[in-house]
Amino acid sequence: MSSFASQVKNELVHVLGSQTCCKMAELAALLRMGATISFNSKHDFGINFVTENAAVARKILSLFKTSVPKIHTEVTVRRSRRLRKHNNYSVRAIPSPETSSILQKLGFLTAKNLLDAGTDRNFLKKDCCKISYLRGAFLGGGSVNRPEGQYHLEFVTDNYNFVKLIYDLCRELYLPVGLTDRKNVYIVYLKESEAILELLGLIGVEDDLLRDFESARNLKEIRNQVNRLINCETANLQRTINAAVRQINNIKLIKRYDKFEDLPKVVKQTANLRIKNPEASLTELADILKCSRSAINHRMRKLDVLAEQLRKGDMAK
Numbered sequence: 001m002s003s004f005a006s007q008v009k010n011e012l013v014h015v016l017g018s019q020t021c022c023k024m025a026e027l028a029a030l031l032r033m034g035a036t037i038s039f040n041s042k043h044d045f046g047i048n049f050v051t052e053n054a055a056v057a058r059k060i061l062s063l064f065k066t067s068v069p070k071i072h073t074e075v076t077v078r079r080s081r082r083l084r085k086h087n088n089y090s091v092r093a094i095p096s097p098e099t100s101s102i103l104q105k106l107g108f109l110t111a112k113n114l115l116d117a118g119t120d121r122n123f124l125k126k127d128c129c130k131i132s133y134l135r136g137a138f139l140g141g142g143s144v145n146r147p148e149g150q151y152h153l154e155f156v157t158d159n160y161n162f163v164k165l166i167y168d169l170c171r172e173l174y175l176p177v178g179l180t181d182r183k184n185v186y187i188v189y190l191k192e193s194e195a196i197l198e199l200l201g202l203i204g205v206e207d208d209l210l211r212d213f214e215s216a217r218n219l220k221e222i223r224n225q226v227n228r229l230i231n232c233e234t235a236n237l238q239r240t241i242n243a244a245v246r247q248i249n250n251i252k253l254i255k256r257y258d259k260f261e262d263l264p265k266v267v268k269q270t271a272n273l274r275i276k277n278p279e280a281s282l283t284e285l286a287d288i289l290k291c292s293r294s295a296i297n298h299r300m301r302k303l304d305v306l307a308e309q310l311r312k313g314d315m316a317k
C-alpha cells in the first residue's frame with residue numbers, strides 16, 4: 001500500500017460520525033470488509049477482524065467500545081514471516097451477549113452470513129450514513145495512489161453484493177465510479193483527480209492532506225506542460241540546426257565553385273557570420289547584423305538557390 005493511502009487511513013481513523021446511525025454504518029462496512037463470526041457453546045456470537053493496518057485495528061476497537069461499552073475485546077499482533085514484513089492485527093470481540101447485540105443491531109444475524117450486504121440498505125437512508133459506510137469500506141478495503149502517479153482510488157472486496165452496494169452508494173453521491181473485476185476480487189474505482197478529491201473530502205480526509213494531493217496534482221500538470229514545451233523547443237532546435245547545416249554546406253559549395261566573391265556584400269557578410277555561428281538562429285544572426293530576420297532569410301535563400309543551381313550543373317563550366 002502506498003504511504004499516501006496509509007496517511008489517508010491514519011487520518012480517517014480519527015474521523016467518527018457524530019451520530020449513532022453513522023457509527024453503525026461505518027462499523028458494518030468495516031466488518032463486511034474483513035470480519036468473520038465465531039460463537040461459543042452458549043450460542044453467543046463473537047467477531048474476529050484481521051487487518052494489516054494498525055490504524056484500522058484501532059478504529060474497529062473504538063467502534064466496538066462506543067457501540068457497546070461493556071464489550072470484551074482482545075487484540076493480538078502477529079509479525080508476518082513473509083519477506084514484505086507487515087504485521088497482522090487481529091481484533092476480537094469475545095463471544096458474549098454484548099457482541100451478539102452488535103451483530104443483531106447490524107442485522108448480521110438475520111442475514112444468512114456476512115456475505116449478504118443487501119440488508120445494510122436498511123440503515124443507509126441518510127447521506128451522513130452512506131458517507132460513513134464508504135469511510136468504513138475505504139478503511140477496510142480501500143486504496144489510493146500517490147497523486148504523483150496515476151490517479152486511482154479503489155475499493156476491493158471478494159463480495160459482489162457488497163461491491164455493488166458501494167458502487168450504488170457512490171453513484172447516489174454523484175461520484176463517477178466504475179466497477180470491474182480482477183482474478184477473484186471485485187473493484188469499485190475512481191480515475192479522475194477531481195472525483196478522488198471529492199470522495200476523500202466527503203469521507204473526512206482533512207484539508208491539509210487534500211491540499212497536498214492537489215498541489216502534487218498541480219505540480220504534475222505543470223511538469224507535463226514543461227515537458228510539452230521542452231519537446232516543442234527540441235523540435236525547433238532541431239529545425240534550426242538542420243537549416244544551419246544546410247546553409248553552411250551551401251556556402252562551402254559556392255566557395256568551391258569560386259562564386260562566393262561575386263555575391264553582394266551583405267550576402268557574403270551574412271554567409272561568413274553563419275560559418276562562424278553554426279548554432280545561431282536566423283533571429284540571432286539578424287540581431288548581430290542589426291537587420292531584420294526576413295532580410296537574413298532572404299540572403300540565405302539566395303545562397304540556397306545559387307547552391308542548387310551549382311549542384312544541378314547549370315552554372316558549371
Ligand SMILES: [Zn+2]
Binds near residue numbers: 017020022126129
Ligand atoms: Zn448517519
